[in-house]
Amino acid sequence: MRLFAIISLLLASTLAVAPGRAQVTVNPTGVNVASQGATTVFLTFGGLGSDFVAAEAFWCGELMPASPDAGQRCDPATLFGQLPARFDLSRPSGTGAFTDIMSIPVSVTRRAYQAAANGAPAAFFYVRRFQSLTGGPDVYVAVTCRMTSGGATTPLSLVDVTIVPESDAPVLTLQRDVPAPSWFADIKYTGTGTLMGRWEVVLPGEELPAAEDLLAEAALPLELRGTQRRWMQLERFSVFLPPTGRVRLPGPDPARLPRDVDGAYLVLLRIEASDERDGRSSLDAVGAGSGFVASGAVAGFPMPTLRYFVGSGEGSGAAGHGLRLLTPDDTALVSGGGHFTWMPWAHAARYRLEIAKVDGPLVFEAVVDGKTPEYHSPPFLAQRTAGGALRWRVRALDAEGRELARSAWRALTLPSQ
Numbered sequence: 124m125r126l127f128a129i130i131s132l133l134l135a136s137t138l139a140v141a142p143g144r145a146q147v148t149v150n151p152t153g154v155n156v157a158s159q160g161a162t163t164v165f166l167t168f169g170g171l172g173s174d175f176v177a178a179e180a181f182w183c184g185e186l187m188p189a190s191p192d193a194g195q196r197c198d199p200a201t202l203f204g205q206l207p208a209r210f211d212l213s214r215p216s217g218t219g220a221f222t223d224i225m226s227i228p229v230s231v232t233r234r235a236y237q238a239a240a241n242g243a244p245a246a247f248f249y250v251r252r253f254q255s256l257t258g259g260p261d262v263y264v265a266v267t268c269r270m271t272s273g274g275a276t277t278p279l280s281l282v283d284v285t286i287v288p289e290s291d292a293p294v295l296t297l298q299r300d301v302p303a304p305s306w307f308a309d310i311k312y313t314g315t316g317t318l319m320g321r322w323e324v325v326l327p328g329e330e331l332p333a334a335e336d337l338l339a340e341a342a343l344p345l346e347l348r349g350t351q352r353r354w355m356q357l358e359r360f361s362v363f364l365p366p367t368g369r370v371r372l373p374g375p376d377p378a379r380l381p382r383d384v385d386g387a388y389l390v391l392l393r394i395e396a397s398d399e400r401d402g403r404s405s406l407d408a409v410g411a412g413s414g415f416v417a418s419g420a421v422a423g424f425p426m427p428t429l430r431y432f433v434g435s436g437e438g439s440g441a442a443g444h445g446l447r448l449l450t451p452d453d454t455a456l457v458s459g460g461g462h463f464t465w466m467p468w469a470h471a472a473r474y475r476l477e478i479a480k481v482d483g484p485l486v487f488e489a490v491v492d493g494k495t496p497e498y499h500s501p502p503f504l505a506q507r508t509a510g511g512a513l514r515w516r517v518r519a520l521d522a523e524g525r526e527l528a529r530s531a532w533r534a535l536t537l538p539s540q
Contacts, residue, residue, distance in 0.1 A: 150406075169221075170219060181205050182235070195250070210228070216346065218411065279316040286308050297380070299433065314402070320420075325389040338351070353393075384433065387449075388431050394422065474495075476498050
């Protein structure tokens with residue numbers, strides 16, 4: 124019965140739709156996947172034209188005829204799971220083609236492994252449905268997933284990435300005259316091959332990356348590669364990954380970290396596509412062009428980032444856990460419309476910025492949302508607080524108005540009127 128299903132699948136891949144219509148095909152048609160964890164595979168579907176649009180995708184242990192639709196669909200009695208929406212990075216590509224990033228969750232491989240342990244074959248199926256826009260039958264296209272150890276002959280894919288600083292501090296804060304701690308990326312992967320990429324840093328005031336910018340290059344269709352935004356490069360890397368499934372990737376030299384301006388910095392891990400044989404997708408095979416799409420080091424999620432702060436403010440409160448002020452420092456001249464920033468505090472519902480005369484009462488205060496550790500002062504600030512020496516601080520409050528933390532006072536200089 125199982126052999127009949129596989130033969131039917133091969134026939135369906137060439138007879139997916141009725142004569143006279145474009146054939147919906149996929150490459151690769153079968154892949155090796157890890158039996159004890161997640162795997163991500165780059166797939167190219169061809170022959171969609173303007174007649175079909177991609178719909179849902181399922182994993183299952185058995186196939187059955189999709190009649191009256193075309194192809195082979197999942198047997199509902201053997202469903203292992205559905206492609207989660209958060210993992211669905213599929214999109215149209217090229218001419219009549221469709222790029223799909225098959226991110227197999229651990230829950231699916233666990234169920235497939237349990238079925239195999241109970242006597243089922245050591246393979247399962249990924250089935251994507253394509254809905255007809257012309258009133259014709261829908262088309263189901265399947266990919267065979269063969270369970271292996273996840274080492275050699277499995278596509279090189281990243282299944283988990285964590286950036287870990289060597290410092291135990293919950294927030295990485297750097298001073299200009301103190302050496303920065305190092306950090307590394309702990310990576311879990313399948314397959315074997317070369318991991319290539321670079322470390323970049325987003326400077327204070329620069330536009331932050333979107334989720335699209337943080338994707339591994341191999342998760343993008345061929346025509347979108349090279350279009351992701353780039354920031355200041357810290358260091359490049361090229362590391363051979365043996366088929367062991369884990370690697371600790373060192374971060375760049377900490378001395379390269381920019382610390383010229385107070386504020387928040389964001390370190391990015393950018394992963395480039397590598398041309399590994401087991402991770403290629405043939406465009407010729409699906410009629411979507413010529414050659415292969417290199418998809419080594421594909422990942423079904425955006426890469427994590429590392430945030431660090433540079434500030435010249437005083438340290439903490441009595442317990443060593445006070446808020447840290449960032450800008451302006453105590454030597455800056457703050458004109459109307461000045462920009463006040465501080466490090467975020469966990470669980471803060473709002474912040475209260477307070478400006479007072481030295482050894483005197485408050486002369487100005489403002490409340491901002493807990494998600495916004497910054498404040499742009501109004502132009503009339505200098506007029507309202509004219510005269511005498513000033514200082515400022517920030518207090519973090521919970522939803523009930525109770526104080527969670529406060530910063531030390533910092534001198535504030537406003538222009539004379």
